[in-house]
Amino acid sequence: MFKDNAFHLLSTSDNLRATFAPIESTEEALSYALVATDLMALYDLPSKLKGRPYAYLVNELEETHVEYAPEGYVVHLYAHPEPGCGCGFHVTAAVDVIVTEAGAVKELEPKPQFQLGLCAD
Numbered sequence: 341m342f343k344d345n346a347f348h349l350l351s352t353s354d355n356l357r358a359t360f361a362p363i364e365s366t367e368e369a370l371s372y373a374l375v376a377t378d379l380m381a382l383y384d385l386p387s388k389l390k391g392r393p394y395a396y397l398v399n400e401l402e403e404t405h406v407e408y409a410p411e412g413y414v415v416h417l418y419a420h421p422e423p424g425c426g427c428g429f430h431v432t433a434a435v436d437v438i439v440t441e442a443g444a445v446k447e448l449e450p451k452p453q454f455q456l457g458l459c460a461d
Contacts, residue, residue, distance in 0.1 A: 353445070361443030366406035369413030369439040376445045379417035379435055385454075393457035395429075401453055402434065412440035419450055427459035 341348050341359070350356050356376060363369050374381060381404035382388070407414045415437045421430035433450035 353443075357443035362441045363413065363439055363443060364441065366408065366413060369415055370404070370406050372443065373413075373415040373417060373437045373439050373445065376439075377417065377435075377437060377447060379419055379437065379447075382418045382432075389454065389456070394454050396454050397431070397452045398454075409438070412438050412444075414438055418453070421456065421460075425460055429455040429457050430460060431455045 341350055348359075350359060353376065356372075360368070360372060363372055370381070373379065383403045385401045385403065402416055404418070405416050407416075417435050417437055419433045419435050421432045423430060431452050432454055433452045435450045436448040438444075438446045438448065
């Protein structure tokens with residue numbers, strides 16, 4: 341990160357928390373969750389999947405969003421498709437992440453959302 345005319349390495353969750361906490365808005369919670377995890381935000385899913393061999397594994401796909409809850413912010417993100425390489429069906433799961441005001445991050449259980457048939461290296 342570039343701050344005060346110098347680069348600073350944020351290599352641990354403690355560094356990240358010390359730099360950005362407290363988390364005080366849904367926008368901050370989204371940004372923080374994206375930096376603190378290996379998850380991704382997905383929007384406009386039906387149009388991104390159009391014309392591709394996919395199947396829903398749930399009744400309705402939810403875009404990335406953030407909700408305030410008593411324990412902190414709940415950020416709805418997505419894991420990278422599994423398996424990462426090979427030909428066949430690659431499953432993408434949704435993962436809700438709880439981000440507290442103090443900057444603690446907890447990933448909840450992944451829930452498969454859709455599968456896409458493809459070959460990936």
